Structure formats: C-alpha cells, structure tokens
Amino acid sequence: MxxxxxxxxxxxxxxxxxxxxxxxxxxxxxxxxxxxxxxxxxxxxxxxxxxxxxxxxxxxxxxxxxxxxxxxxxxxxxxxxxxxxxxxxxxxxxxxxxxxxxxxxxxxxxxxxxxxxxxxxxxxxxxxxxxxxxxxxxxxxxxxxxxxxxxxxxxxxxxxxxxxxxxxxxxxxxxxxxxxxxxxxxxxxxxxxxxxxxxxxxxxxxxxxxxxxxxxxxxxxxxxxxxxxxxxxxxxxxxxxxEFENVDNGNSVVTPLKWLDEQPQDSVVYVSFGSRTAMKRDQVREIGDGLLKSGCRFLWIVKDKSVDRDEEEEVEEIVGRELIAKLKKNGLVVKTWVDQRQILGHRSVGGFVSHCGWNSVTEAAWYGVRILAWPQHGDQRINADVVEKSGLGVWEEKWGWGQEVKGEEIGKRIKDMMNDESLKKSAEQLRDAAxxxxxxxxxxxxxxxxxxxxxxxxxxxxxxxx
Missing domain, CATH: 3.40.50.2000 (Glycogen Phosphorylase B;)
Structure with missing residues (x-):
C-alpha cells in the first residue's frame, strides 16, 4: 500500500x-x-x-x-x-x-x-x-x-x-x-x-x-x-x-507590536470587536471616552465598515480628532487588520474587551487573557455565558443587543476587570488547561x-x- x-x-x-x-x-x-x-x-x-x-x-x-x-x-x-x-x-x-x-x-x-x-x-x-x-x-x-x-x-x-x-x-x-x-x-x-x-x-x-x-x-x-x-x-x-497568520504592518513607524513592547507587563487592555462588527459613530466615541476614564493603557482596533474593502475614512475622522489627541497619551488607536494571536500573546496585554466571537474566546483562553464580554450579534451572548461560567472573564449581561453604553460605565467595567486578580488567576488556570x-x-x-x-x-x- x-x-x-x-x-x-x-x-x-x-x-x-x-x-x-x-x-x-x-x-x-x-x-x-x-x-x-x-x-x-x-x-x-x-x-x-x-x-x-x-x-x-x-x-x-x-x-x-x-x-x-x-x-x-x-x-x-x-x-x-x-x-x-x-x-x-x-x-x-x-x-x-x-x-x-x-x-x-x-x-x-x-x-x-x-x-x-x-x-x-x-x-x-x-x-x-x-x-x-x-x-x-x-x-x-x-x-x-x-x-x-x-x-x-x-x-x-x-x-x-x-x-x-x-x-x-x-x-x-x-x-x-x-x-x-x-x-x-x-x-x-x-x-x-x-x-x-x-x-x-x-x-x-x-x-x-x-x-x-x-x-x-x-x-x-x-x-x-x-x-x-x-x-x-x-x-x-x-x-x-x-505562523501563516503573521501580518506584515509594512514600514509604519508605530505598529501595535512595537508599541506593546514599550508597555509594562499585564498593563494593556486590548479592545477589538472582530472582523464584522461596525459600530455607530456615537458608540465608538463612548468607547473612547470609556478608555480615557478607565485610566488603563490600551490598544484599540477601530472598525467602521462590516467589509474591509469599503473602509475609506481615517481613524481620526471616525473617532474624532479631539478625542484621538487625548487617547494618544495613554494608548494606541489603529484601523487595520492585526494578528490578534500576537497581541493576546504579548506580555504587556492583561485584558481583552471582546465581542465574544468564538475565535477570540479560544485565543484568549490559549493565552490566559481575561475578557470583558460585550456581545454584538449572532452567537455572542451564548458565548459570553461560556466565558463567564468558565472563569475566563466577566459579562455585563444588561448591555443588550445594539444598546448604547455610556463611556463612564465602560470605563468602570474595564478598570474593574484589569484590577481583578482572582479573574487573572482563573484565566491563567484555563490557559494551562487548554x-x-x-x-x-x-x-x-x-x-x-x-x-x-x-x-x-x-x-x-x-x-x-x-
């Protein structure tokens, strides 16, 4: 044979x-x-x-x-x-x-x-x-x-x-x-x-x-x-x-990974809602306000269209130039496809604000990164329940489908997640189990x-x- x-x-x-x-x-x-x-x-x-x-x-x-x-x-x-x-x-x-x-x-x-x-x-x-x-x-x-x-x-x-x-x-x-x-x-x-x-x-x-x-x-x-x-x-x-997932960010002076290299261990919250979630401008700006109020370092991936070929406007136009200027003091805001596995696996990343698409959940589990679940559509509320019950993260269940969440509440939830040492330990245990x-x-x-x-x-x- x-x-x-x-x-x-x-x-x-x-x-x-x-x-x-x-x-x-x-x-x-x-x-x-x-x-x-x-x-x-x-x-x-x-x-x-x-x-x-x-x-x-x-x-x-x-x-x-x-x-x-x-x-x-x-x-x-x-x-x-x-x-x-x-x-x-x-x-x-x-x-x-x-x-x-x-x-x-x-x-x-x-x-x-x-x-x-x-x-x-x-x-x-x-x-x-x-x-x-x-x-x-x-x-x-x-x-x-x-x-x-x-x-x-x-x-x-x-x-x-x-x-x-x-x-x-x-x-x-x-x-x-x-x-x-x-x-x-x-x-x-x-x-x-x-x-x-x-x-x-x-x-x-x-x-x-x-x-x-x-x-x-x-x-x-x-x-x-x-x-x-x-x-x-x-x-x-x-x-x-x-390895085939590696993304070449070109010759940009500040790439996400270069910026992360300069941050302290477990200090950065990564914010991304996946490849298909395009949020309304008002909610995008509330997220920006929430990141400021959290006091945390952050890497925020902004998405304006459900299909990337339709993306035309620069990140400053989407988030607002005045808000972007404030955000740059404590974080990095980008509008491009990134290699999420490299970000979640980076030593400086300690938390993840996620829509709970299943790929994102399993990647966070693999790297032991705690999640603040914010489902947007489809299977994501069911997945968020898995995240919370497994000890991988927390879920603010009252944030409903399409409901606008104010920056003050977003900032508080991010800060609570990043300061929760028991949640950090639970996520790390799940990493070992994975x-x-x-x-x-x-x-x-x-x-x-x-x-x-x-x-x-x-x-x-x-x-x-x-």
Whole structure:
C-alpha cells in the first residue's frame, strides 16, 4: 500500500468571513501536521480583503495542502431577505453546492471524508450522500451554541421564558440571536433548515475543550436527549495559532507590536470587536471616552465598515480628532487588520474587551487573557455565558443587543476587570488547561486521534473494496 493509500484524505469547505475561514485554515494545518492529506476548497471570489490576504499567506506557508477553487454562480440579492454581504455569500455557496460533485470526483486519491462549514449542511448533505462520502461539519462556535443549534427544530420561543435544553443551563430569550426570531430572515431560514439535518451527519468537529465547557460537553457525551439530536462530537480545540497568520504592518513607524513592547507587563487592555462588527459613530466615541476614564493603557482596533474593502475614512475622522489627541497619551488607536494571536500573546496585554466571537474566546483562553464580554450579534451572548461560567472573564449581561453604553460605565467595567486578580488567576488556570488538552494524552488530542483513526479506517475499507 502506497503512502497516499494509507493516509486519510479529507476535503474542507469553509464559508465566508474571517470568523469561518481562520479556524478552517487552522484545522487544515492541524490535520496536515498529523499525516492527513488535506484539500481545501476555496469559494471565489472572497468577500473581504483580509480573507484574500490570509489565503495567500496560507498557500505559501503550507504547500502540502492542496487548494482547489470553487467558482460560485451569481446570486441575485433581491431573491433573499438580507443585505449582509457575508450571509449573501453563504447563500451563494449553498445555491452552488451541486457544483461540488464533479469537483469531489476529480480529487486523487479518493476522499476519506468531507468537512463542511456549519452554514452549508442541508444543500451539501445530498451531494456527499449520493457519493457515499462520510460528512462532518466544523461548527465554528461554542459547544453550548451547538446544543442550541441542535435543539432548534423542537424549540418554541416564548416572549418571556428561557429556553430549557436538558443537561445544560437555560438560555435566556435575550441571548437568542434576534434574526432567529424573524422567521423570514435569511439567517433564520439557513439555521432552521440546517439544524433539522444535523443528525444526518457522521460527526461534528468543534474548536473547544473540556475545561472551557465542561457542563455542555458532558451533556452531549452522556445525555441521552442531546445525543439523539447531535452526531458524535469531537472537541479538538483549542487550535494553536499558526505562523501563516503573521501580518506584515509594512514600514509604519508605530505598529501595535512595537508599541506593546514599550508597555509594562499585564498593563494593556486590548479592545477589538472582530472582523464584522461596525459600530455607530456615537458608540465608538463612548468607547473612547470609556478608555480615557478607565485610566488603563490600551490598544484599540477601530472598525467602521462590516467589509474591509469599503473602509475609506481615517481613524481620526471616525473617532474624532479631539478625542484621538487625548487617547494618544495613554494608548494606541489603529484601523487595520492585526494578528490578534500576537497581541493576546504579548506580555504587556492583561485584558481583552471582546465581542465574544468564538475565535477570540479560544485565543484568549490559549493565552490566559481575561475578557470583558460585550456581545454584538449572532452567537455572542451564548458565548459570553461560556466565558463567564468558565472563569475566563466577566459579562455585563444588561448591555443588550445594539444598546448604547455610556463611556463612564465602560470605563468602570474595564478598570474593574484589569484590577481583578482572582479573574487573572482563573484565566491563567484555563490557559494551562487548554495546553494540557492538546498535549499528548489530553482530551482534545485523544479526540483528534480517534477522528483520524476513523478516517483511516474508512480509507482502508474503500481501498479493499475498490
């Protein structure tokens, strides 16, 4: 048997947005380092410039991973109820899913398994089933969000009651993504269709680990009700950051890392709301006022548009020139894509004001950086609950969806977080648990080897019957 015949060959199909692409690329790197042949299917064109640049760096850093383009069919935006460019791309991929069959059949050696994004289940499953190809999703959120997602077909959302899911703490109605409560939204259509088909999959891969979500992982592994709704779950996180994510800030005199090098240990609060959150100008300026009132050093990443290609105005115009002048005395304000793993891993960073996108949560856990959770949309309030219950951070739950929060309150919460030594210690303990999970014999390492073993077994069975 040749090397290609003995190794599992897996294709990965990510969806749009850095929140989906980044963990898929980390997964590809992890599998490649564990002797799995990986083909990455890239949908073209990319929505954001950051996605294009990340893919370019990935291609250069991991030439052993084969990249194959899937050119999408045009989508008429008037046929769907959404203006969000990323959700429109999700729908374009879904409508182009029939193009996958000839692409899959062209791959050599034949695939052992197909791993798709969580937003593509219902249109892709018929394709993989027709090819007798085992199908897995990579769920790019928390295990608690997966439990909620699996429970959607049987859930009823009342105006006041919490959503009770057996085995885990209730989910308040206020934490349910608002678009799910709009039955005609594209977001709701995709989620309800896909959750109903979740049980048809062969497994779920997830970037989490036992100490981060002990209650929910136990409910899935041991709870009879959730096990009937969810196929086997492989909690294989947290994914270690990869070198291909390094960002070149050019020849700028003051880059974030250079500035951080000059600050005392654990003194800086990092403020970022992810790759898709564009805040209103009034709220941006309240954040600036809050950072001043906190008295802390800070690195603040400002974002004005949901898609980076649309960014035109300078940071001074967004934040206000007078406020920027005051902020420069104690911090650095930038409006550019940064390598978040390098920032969170820097010795001077001691806290993180975060929207609680799942990548940000797992990165903070990996580096042991405490979080002040400020969810903005989607799964982020459910993730914020995970952050607080795990001891990784604190969550001001009364800061609701889209609610303007005043600078004085922001400043107080930041100061409290940065002065909370018990929270700092708890985050550091979670960091140690994260590294233990992915080390030899750790829970995540064992789950990964079990998954790869299943793929290899499928490969050998296919070769024997060929």
């Amino acid at each position: 040749s090397a290609s015949e003995s190794h599992a060959h897996v294709a990965l199909l990510p969806s749009a947005g850095m929140g989906h692409l980044t963990p898929f690329l980390r997964l590809a790197a992890l599998l490649a380092c564990n002797d799995v042949m990986v083909t990455l299917i890239i949908t073209r064109p990319a929505v954001s410039l950051a996605e294009s640049q990340l893919l370019s760096r990935f291609r250069s850093s991991l030439p052993q991973v084969k990249l194959v383009d899937l050119h999408l069919l045009p989508l008429d935006p008037t046929t769907v109820n959404s203006s969000d460019p990323f959700w429109l791309r999700f729908e374009a991929i879904r409508r182009s899913s029939h193009l996958l069959s000839p692409l899959i059949l062209s791959l050599e050696p034949p695939l052992s398994a197909f791993v798709l994004d969580m937003t593509l289940i219902s249109p892709v499953i018929p394709v993989t089933h027709a090819l007798s190809l085992p199908s897995f999703i990579f769920f790019t959120s928390s295990v608690k969000m997966l439990s909620f997602f699996s429970y959607l077909p049987t859930a009823s959302f009342s105006d006041h009651d919490d959503l009770s899911i057996p085995g885990i703490s209730p989910i308040p109605r206020s934490s349910i993504p608002p678009l799910l409560l709009m039955p005609d939204s594209l977001f709701a259509n995709i989620f309800f269709q896909d959750s109903a088909n979740l049980a048809k999959l062969d497994g779920v891969l997830i970037n989490s680990f036992k100490n981060l979500e002990p209650e929910t992982i136990e409910a899935i592994n041991g709870g009879e009700i959730l096990r009937k709704l969810i196929p086997p779950v492989f909690d294989i996180g947290p994914f270690m950051p990869c 590294r233990e999970a992915v080390g030899d014999g750790g829970t995540s390492h064992v789950a990964l080897q079990r998954l790869i073993g299943e793929w290899k077994k499928k490969k050998m069975n296919t070769s024997a019957t060929a």
